[in-house]
Amino acid sequence: xxxxxxxxxxxxxxxxxxxxxxxxxxxxxxxxxxxxxxxxxxxxxxxxxxxxxxxxxxxxxxxxxxxxxxxxxxxxxxxxxxxxxxxxxxxxxxxxxxxxxxxxxxxxxxxxxxxxxxxxxxxxxxxxxxxxxxxxxxxxxxxxxxxxxxxxxxxxxxxxxxxxxxxxxxxxxxxxxxxxxxxxxxxxxxxxxxxxxxxxxxxxxxxxxxxxxxxxxxxxxxxxxxxxxxxxxxxxxxxxxxxxxxxxxxxxxxxxxxxxxxxxxxxxxxxxxxxxxxxxxxxxxxxxxxxxxxxxxxxxxxxxxxxxxxxxxxxxxxxxxxxxxxxxxxxxxxxxxxxxxxxxxxxxxxxxxxxxxxxxxxxxxxxxxxxxxxxxxxxxxxxxxxxxxxxx
Numbered sequence: 345x346x347x348x349x350x351x352x353x354x355x356x357x358x359x360x361x362x363x364x365x366x367x368x369x370x371x372x373x374x375x376x377x378x379x380x381x382x383x384x385x386x387x388x389x390x391x392x393x394x395x396x397x398x399x400x401x402x403x404x405x406x407x408x409x410x411x412x413x414x415x416x417x418x419x420x421x422x423x424x425x426x427x428x429x430x431x432x433x434x435x436x437x438x439x440x441x442x443x444x445x446x447x448x449x450x451x452x453x454x455x456x457x458x459x460x461x462x463x464x465x466x467x468x469x470x471x472x473x474x475x476x477x478x479x480x481x482x483x484x485x486x487x488x489x490x491x492x493x494x495x496x497x498x499x500x501x502x503x504x505x506x507x508x509x510x511x512x513x514x515x516x517x518x519x520x521x522x523x524x525x526x527x528x529x530x531x532x533x534x535x536x537x538x539x540x541x542x543x544x545x546x547x548x549x550x551x552x553x554x555x556x557x558x559x560x561x562x563x564x565x566x567x568x569x570x571x572x573x574x575x576x577x578x579x580x581x582x583x584x585x586x587x588x589x590x591x592x593x594x595x596x597x598x599x600x601x602x603x604x605x606x607x608x609x610x611x612x613x614x615x616x617x618x619x620x621x622x623x624x625x626x627x628x629x630x631x632x633x634x635x636x637x638x639x640x641x642x643x644x645x646x647x648x649x650x651x652x653x654x655x656x657x658x659x660x661x662x663x664x665x666x667x668x669x670x671x672x673x674x675x676x677x678x679x680x681x682x683x684x685x686x687x688x689x690x691x692x693x694x695x696x697x698x699x700x701x702x703x704x705x706x707x708x709x710x711x712x713x714x715x716x717x718x719x720x721x722x723x724x725x726x727x728x729x730x731x732x733x734x735x736x
Contacts, residue, residue: 659689
C-alpha cells in the first residue's frame, strides 16, 4: 500500500509532540521522484493561465494587431522565426532557442472547455483527464500515475515540499510530503518511542523510518531551501536533487492571471520562469543533456485585449519546452489563426492539440513506456497521435 507522510502532520497527529510549524520558504510545493536511469523530467505548472499569445507572439498573423492594439505594441518581442516572436522578459532564454534547447507548442490546451475556472482548469491539467473530471480522479495526478508505471521506482519515490497540494503527484504511488521549515525538537526519548511505534506498525514502518531520518540532528536541510520568490534558488535546489537520486520533479509558479495592465503585470511571472529554467540548466551541468522541462498552464487567455489593457480567461494556450536533449529551435504543431472566424467561441485562440500528448510522448521517449501503457494507465482515453519527435 502506498503511504503518504507529511512530516509535520504525521508526527504531530501521532504523538502530539508539540511541533511548531513555520511557513514554508518555497513559493509552492516541489515534488521529486527517484528512478533508475539518467533521463530527467521537470514539469512546471504555471498557475493563473499564461497568455501564450503574448509570450510566443504570432507577429506574422496580421489579425493580431487588430485584436490587441495596445498589447501588440508593448514590450517589443524578439524574433524566433519568420512568424513567432518571444516576449523580451524571456530574453535570457534566447540562447537556449538558438542552441536548439527550447521549443514551444502554440494553440494547445486540455479538453476543459467553456467554464474557464482556474481551480477546475488546474485540476484537469494535473489530473490529466478528458472531459468532466470524475470524482475518483479528483485526487489522482498523471505524474503519480507515471511513477506507478515505471519499474524500479523506490519506496521514497516522490517528495512534495511546501504547504499546498499538487494534484499532479497525488495518487497510489508512494509519496512523501514534507513541509520544510517545520521545527521539530524531538528528545531522545521521543525518538525512541516513535521508532518503537513505527517499527511495529506495518503501514507506517517505512514512513516512520523516513520521518526519523528527516528529523535526525544534523540531517535537516532547510538552510538549503530557497527563500520565497527566489525562483533561481528554487531551480538550483531542484537541480541538486536531480543530480542525486531524483529523476522527476514538479513545481508550480504563480502570477499569470493578467486581467489588467498585462504589459506590466506579466513581467514578474516571466522573470521567475526564466530564472528557474536558467538555474536548472546551470545547476544540472552535463545532466541538462538528459533533461526535458515542460512548463504548462491550465488554459490560455482571450485573443482580444480587454478595456483594462489585460486579457481574460480563454481556451487555447501554449506549452514551453526546454532541455539539452530537446529537438528544439522550433514551434511544434500548426497555427489556427486569430481572425474572427478562426476563434473558438468567437473569443479565444482555437486549440489544435491536446496538451496531454506532449508529456505522453516525453514519457515514451525519456523512459521507454509503451504507447499502449500511457494511453491506458497514465492518460486514459488519450490518442497520442504522431510523435512530435521531442528528443534528439
